[in-house]
Amino acid sequence: MENQQEFQERRVTFERPENHHVFLVAPDGDMLGLDDSGEPALFDEADDRVIWDRAPGGVRHVATGRVVPADIDEDACTLPLGSDEGTFTITHGPEKLPSEYLEHLKRKGWVCLTSVLSPEIVDGLQRVAGSDRHEGAPTIGDMPMVCQHSAVGRAICEPISLWLIRQYVQTRDLHLGHPANCRSLAPWDGKRPVQGWHSDIPYIPSVGGNLVADRKGPIKAVQRNVCVSDFTRQNGATAYKLGSHLADTLPPPEWNPARHGPDPNARPYSGPEADVIEAPAGSIVLYDARTWHRAGFNHSDRKRAAMLMSFQTADVIPKRDTRPVCKRLHESPVYRELDARQQREITELMMNQPDVA
Ligand SMILES: O=C(O)CCC(=O)C(=O)O
Known part of the structure; x- marks a missing residue:
C-alpha cells in the first residue's frame, strides 16, 4: 500500500509578482540612488537607496517617496546628477x-x-x-x-x-x-x-x-x-x-x-x-x-x-x-x-x- x-x-x-520596482543602472553597472542627504548618487551595492519606481514625469524613490523629475525615453532615464546630468538604463528590479x-x-x-x-x-x-x-x-x-x-x-x-x-x-x-x-x-x-x-x-x-x-x-x-x-x-x-x-x-x-x-x-x-x-x-x-x-x-x-x-x-x-x-x-x-x-x-x-x- x-x-x-x-x-x-x-x-x-x-x-x-504583478509589479516590480526598477534599478537605474549607469554604464559601468553602478546604480543610482539617493544618499543620506537625499541627493542622487551612485552605489555599487543594492540596499533600499537604489530602488525606484517609474512615475509620471520622472522616477519615484521607493524608500523615501521622493519623485525626481527625469526625461524617460523607453528604458533610458536622464536626470540631473551633481552639476551635470546622467543617463541610466531602467532595468528589472525586485518585488x-x-x-x-x-x-x-x-x-x-x-x-x-x-x-x-x-x-x-x-x-x-x-x-x-x-x-x-x-x-x-x-x-x-x-x-x-x-x-x-x-x-x-x-x-x-x-x-x-x-x-x-x-x-x-x-x-x-x-x-x-x-x-x-x-x-x-x-x-x-x-x-x-x-x-x-x-x-x-x-x-x-x-x-x-x-x-x-x-x-x-x-x-x-x-x-x-x-x-x-x-x-x-x-x-x-x-x-x-x-x-x-x-x-x-x-x-x-x-x-x-x-x-x-x-x-x-x-x-x-x-x-x-x-x-x-x-x-x-x-x-x-x-x-x-x-x-x-x-x-x-x-x-x-x-x-x-x-x-x-x-x-x-x-x-x-x-x-x-x-x-x-x-x-x-x-x-x-x-x-x-x-x-x-x-x-x-x-x-x-x-x-x-x-x-x-
Ligand atoms: O537540487 C536541489 O533542489 C537542491 C540541491 C541542493 O541544494 C544541494 O545539493 O545542496
Whole structure:
C-alpha cells in the first residue's frame, strides 16, 4: 500500500509578482540612488537607496517617496546628477525593498526573492541548462557554465542577494564554494536513489581539511538556489526543514533511512514536517547553510533546472577552487558582456580563495 505520508511536504508558495520596482543602472553597472542627504548618487551595492519606481514625469524613490523629475525615453532615464546630468538604463528590479528581505532572512534564516532575475537572464540560464523552452536543444558541454552565457555571471552578481548575504554573515569578504552550476533534476522513475537530507559546507565534512563548523558559532555560509525553471512540489522543488538552521544537530537518522537503515534505496523523508518553496523561474532562495534540505522528487515529465551556489566567509575552504574557472572567464568574450560592477564582483567572489584551496 502507498505510504500516505510520502510526497506531502508543506508548500510555501510565492506567486509571480504583478509589479516590480526598477534599478537605474549607469554604464559601468553602478546604480543610482539617493544618499543620506537625499541627493542622487551612485552605489555599487543594492540596499533600499537604489530602488525606484517609474512615475509620471520622472522616477519615484521607493524608500523615501521622493519623485525626481527625469526625461524617460523607453528604458533610458536622464536626470540631473551633481552639476551635470546622467543617463541610466531602467532595468528589472525586485518585488520588495531589500530591507524587507533582510528582515525576513534574519528572522527566519531564509528568504525568497521572487522573480528577481529579469526574463532575459532566465532565458539565458535555461539555455545553458537545456531546460524549459530549451529542453532538447544541444547544450555546449565541455566549458564552464559561466563561460557559456553572460546570464550565468549576471545571476551570480545579482546585487540584492549579494547585499543580503553580506549583511547576514556580517562581512563583505566572501567567496564561492564551487563554480556555479546549473543542476537539472530529471523526472524521477520511482526507483533511482535520490539525494538525502543534509546541511551544507562547512557544517558537514568536506574535502581539503575543512573543519566541521560549530552550528552555534558565527555563521559561515549562505546558500543561494536560483530557480531556473518554475519550482513546484510536483517538479521537485528543493525541500527544506525551514527553521532547522537553529537546530543543534544535522537531520535525524530517520529522515535518511538509506544512510542509516538496512535498505540503501530507502527514500528520504518527504512528509508534512518538511517544506518545499514553490516559486517562479527567476526567483532566488537564500538560506543559512545550516538548514536541512535536499533536492525534491521530480514527478513531472520535464527537467527542473536550478543554479546552486554557496557563499562562504574567508576562512571556509571551498569544495572546489574556482580560480581556474575565473581565469577562463577572463579570457572569454562572455566576460566583456558583463559591466564593470559585475566584472569586479565575480572576480572577487571567484579569485578570493583561501590559499589552501
Ligand atoms: O537540487 C536541489 O533542489 C537542491 C540541491 C541542493 O541544494 C544541494 O545539493 O545542496
